[in-house]
Amino acid sequence: MKTQLKKVTISIAAALGMLSGAAHAQISGDVVKIGFLTDLSGVYSDIDGQGGVEAIKMAIADFGGTVNGKKIELVTADHQNKADNAASRAREWFDQQGVDMLIGGTNSGVNLSMSKVAAEKKRPFISIGPGTARLTNEECTPYTIHYAYDTVALAKVTGSTVVKQGGKSWFFLTADYAFGTSLESDTSRVVKEQGGTVLGDVKHPLGASDFSSFLLQAQSSKAQILGLANAGGDTVNSIKAANEFGITKTMKLAGLLMFISDVHALTLNLTQGMYLTDSWYWDQNDESRKWARRYFDKMKKMPTSLHAADYSAALQYLNAVKATGTDDPDKIMAYLKSGTKLNDMYVKNGYVRADGSMIHDMYLMQVKQQSESKYPWDYYKVIQMIPGEQAFTTKAETKCSLWK
């Protein structure tokens, strides 16, 4: 009798133990696994690439490698700027490797395809580097967060602020594909709203070998501002040719999408006085400087805003896991979208909106004159800070069904 009672007690205790065990085992697979898919070898590998991998590793290191007593793991891969490649890798990671959250690096098309896979698999997807505003507009999903910037914010900040600074008449040099044309149309709308005029545009093929003839057309427009609605190598080569043909003497250049790595590659000599919009600058305050030095020790160059955003996104996700005690996708998304304030060296009082946009301040920068630059990588001065609510898509403009 006594032994039987003992057996029952033990089995009840065991059952209870299992139950409570189930209640505590909220970290799936006993590991928090972060996946990072970006361009590690192609045209966007300088603005994100391996530097992004290091930045995420730094966030994991700041957590001591564990969260809530569970190990944090990172898997990375090169998406080679191919949307199908990225989609199949993301699917494999979610299905077979138990990746809990995916961070998307650069390239709009590739990120749109990853966003679809994440929504299908119901896992959080934080998109860092792409420009397309479709991620949080027409194609918004409950699981996608767009973290660093989008074309709408670039257009609003650069367009409105430059007009207010006196740059009333514009001419656009535009890359002839979806990104360039939407950046141009967004910006010219803002310019006109602010009372400026658009005198014309010239559309160049992606990866054009020579920009001089496009620039002569821009010059003959006699506009004050030359808006560069292109990116990467195209921007770099147009700026180089603009200097050679003396266009920078009569027009001011506004890079609608430029990163500090572009300025570094061109040197201040060719870029001084240019306007550009960014979400973060390594030299903006003590916190950012401290982090940037840490990054510099690893990579031997200063981080772009995307590297900082990679770090911040991983850190904020891990904070959410810590606060909710789980890596359950729906609980994490609910927590992040509940108005939780995000604060770290990248973002101040940011928050994730219902459409998935991470709302944070944006900055209009001007590239310093050579004489003003005192030390290596001393490139920008902040002309104006634009609060997030003004920079990103408004409720009146949105087409996202989650935010109606």
Add this chain to the structure above:
Amino acid sequence: MEIFGVPLQAMMSQLLLGLVNGSFYAMLSLGLAVIFGLLNVINFAHGALYMLGAFFAWMGLTYFGLNYWEMLVLGPLAVGVFGVIIERTMLRWIYKLDHLYGLLLTFGITLMLEGAFRSAYGVSGQPYSVPDALAGATNVGFMFLPNYRAWVVLASLIVCFATWFVIEKTKIGSYLRAGTENPKLVEAFGINVPLMVTLTYGFGVALAGLAGVLAAPVIQVSPLMGSNLIIVVFAVVVIGGMGSIMGSIVTGLGLGVIEGLTKVFYPQASSTVVFIVMAIVLMIRPAGLFGRER
């Protein structure tokens, strides 16, 4: 005065700029034509070797303090030596095989070269400024032409016509041409044909290296600069006629000008126009404008 609604002045300046770009096309396609004409190799590595020339210019300045003029001589030489090594160690084993093998081999070399430079220097590129002697611009009546661009046209024309002259009009050139027609017979006359072939390849790629050094101050020195250009240059060679020396020079310059005009009237098509011309030419003259039907 206006032509189709475009002021004459603007038209003239676009034509001149087209000529500048045409100079690069001419120099690059000339190298390809020489190599194809004498070695029967489709040298896909040409773009990567052009990139190598530009990088040598930058490295010379950055690591050894060698200025533009020094590198204008040393850069192409170094690329030429590199080419000789490629020919001696790899290319010579595949002469007897189909053209496709040469194309695949040189394509592989391209990927390796670009990959190596990408991982060492990143993709943003390296800055290289215009040499002091050629800085500034000259008023040529209808536009301010940067002196450096004028120098590019001049240098390219001299090099192109000198090459044409050597191959078509001198004794060495006649050996070369004979060597490709009937190597055994030429060897019987006591001429070292394999050495001649090696040097020809070295010279052809040195032309690419020279174009690279000339391009360094104009566009950002980046690992991807060659792959952006090589497809257009191949189209130029096809239009001119594979292996035709004069054909590649004339079509190179001509297509630069056509491209320049397209940039005025319909800029979006400026990267496509070369291929439209290619399609038309191939339909009418399958061997190219200056090619001989065999």
